Amino acid sequence: MDNLSEQFSQIYDQYIDKIYRFVYLKVDSQETAEDITSKVFLRGWEAFQSPNSEVKNPGAFLYQIARNAVVDHYRGKGRTKLVSVDASPEIVDPGTTAQDKAILSADINIVRKAIQKLENKDHQDIIIWHYLEDMPVASIAELLNKPEGTVRVMLHRGLKDLRNIIQES
Amino acid sequence: MTKLNQEQLIGSLKQLKEIKPRKEWAVLLKSQILAKKETKVVLAPTKEISFMDVVSSLFFQKKLAYSFAVVFFFVLGAFGFIGYAMPGDLLFPVKRIAEQSQAALTGSSGLGQDIVVFNNRINDLAQVAKDGRKDNMSPAINEVKAAAKSLKDDPTKNPRTLKDIASGLKTLADVPGTDLATNPDIKDLYQTVVQGQLADLHKTTLTDDQRNILTEIENLCDQGKYADALEKILLINK
Numbered sequence: 001m002d003n004l005s006e007q008f009s010q011i012y013d014q015y016i017d018k019i020y021r022f023v024y025l026k027v028d029s030q031e032t033a034e035d036i037t038s039k040v041f042l043r044g045w046e047a048f049q050s051p052n053s054e055v056k057n058p059g060a061f062l063y064q065i066a067r068n069a070v071v072d073h074y075r076g077k078g079r080t081k082l083v084s085v086d087a088s089p090e091i092v093d094p095g096t097t098a099q100d101k102a103i104l105s106a107d108i109n110i111v112r113k114a115i116q117k118l119e120n121k122d123h124q125d126i127i128i129w130h131y132l133e134d135m136p137v138a139s140i141a142e143l144l145n146k147p148e149g150t151v152r153v154m155l156h157r158g159l160k161d162l163r164n165i166i167q168e169s
Numbered sequence: 170m171t172k173l174n175q176e177q178l179i180g181s182l183k184q185l186k187e188i189k190p191r192k193e194w195a196v197l198l199k200s201q202i203l204a205k206k207e208t209k210v211v212l213a214p215t216k217e218i219s220f221m222d223v224v225s226s227l228f229f230q231k232k233l234a235y236s237f238a239v240v241f242f243f244v245l246g247a248f249g250f251i252g253y254a255m256p257g258d259l260l261f262p263v264k265r266i267a268e269q270s271q272a273a274l275t276g277s278s279g280l281g282q283d284i285v286v287f288n289n290r291i292n293d294l295a296q297v298a299k300d301g302r303k304d305n306m307s308p309a310i311n312e313v314k315a316a317a318k319s320l321k322d323d324p325t326k327n328p329r330t331l332k333d334i335a336s337g338l339k340t341l342a343d344v345p346g347t348d349l350a351t352n353p354d355i356k357d358l359y360q361t362v363v364q365g366q367l368a369d370l371h372k373t374t375l376t377d378d379q380r381n382i383l384t385e386i387e388n389l390c391d392q393g394k395y396a397d398a399l400e401k402i403l404l405i406n407k
Contacts, residue, residue, distance in 0.1 A: 020190040
């Protein structure tokens with residue numbers, strides 16, 4: 001394995017879960033999520049090899065590709081959702097008892113469905129990045145090319161909307 | 170989860186970290202991606218295409234370059250031939266147009282240009298006579314007559330232009346095999362030139378020898394021998 005492949009291999013290992021999760025929460029289909037994630041890393045690898053491009057922040061770069069890929073997915077297919085959120089597979093933590101698993105899985109699915117119901121997609125992205133991926137507000141602001149204050153407001157509003165959706169469900 | 174505070178909500182959100190891709194799929198994808206080496210052709214940075222880029226790209230196309238070279242040499246050769254074209258030749262009208270174009274470009278016109286044309290036609294006639302080109306002789310003589318006619322009809326003649334015409338007539342007189350001195354137009358031209366030169370000579374101070382020659386010239390004019398008179402005028406002017 002040459003130096004370039006080794007570098008990208010490390011980036012892949014670091015971001016494959018994050019990118020897959022980010023995509024999965026938006027498309028809510030394992031098959032579609034895998035398909036889009038494949039494209040994201042393939043484009044990332046092509047860009048990484050290109051002598052004309054310089055990838056300074058691989059994470060931001062991959063997230064940006066992922067965002068665009070999801071948008072392209074919905075735009076190209078002329079749809080908003082591929083599979084109903086109710087038809088998606090359950091998420092199970094292997095370290096709990098069967099009863100706990102059932103309760104936990106139910107709670108997580110409620111939150112997941114609520115995220116997907118968020119109308120503002122920027123709010124969706126910010127909540128995922130900040131609470132699931134532990135990304136600082138400053139990094140999100142840089143990624144979205146928005147002031148930090150704006151991101152904080154969006155995060156606050158996103159959480160509020162999310163809570164309302166959950167309470168209404 | 171109907172009653173949910175912010176901390177509980179954030180806690181629930183963090184549990185979504187458990188969403189992970191299938192391990193076998195992730196490993197397979199990684200190996201597939203890394204196996205794909207860059208095979209795309211890297212294009213050079215694009216730039217604005219200017220008019221000159223299009224022209225130069227066309228110019229450096231082999232076929233076009235060859236065609237251009239053929240046309241270029243053909244035109245060059247044609248212009249070379251035009252210079253040697255004599256009255257009666259196929260290319261002579263082109264030579265005449267080229268002379269007119271050259272005159273237009275240099276701003277020459279009127280009597281000066283007529284004298285140039287007259288001398289050119291005399292030179293053509295001299296060349297035709299020298300080369301012994303019998304077929305061209307008659308057209309060359311006609312051309313000289315036509316040039317002489319346009320000169321004869323021009324009223325604005327001064328001693329300097331008359332000298333130029335006289336010089337041409339001298340060349341004409343030396344061309345063998347032609348008897349243009351008897352041609353009415355040429356004869357009139359001789360007369361105009363000689364009379365003009367005589368008037369000029371009368372205004373200048375002459376030596377005794379020159380005065381004697383002037384008398385001879387006047388006698389020749391009285392006899393209508395203007396060609397001979399011109400020869401003597403040129404002798405005085407030497």
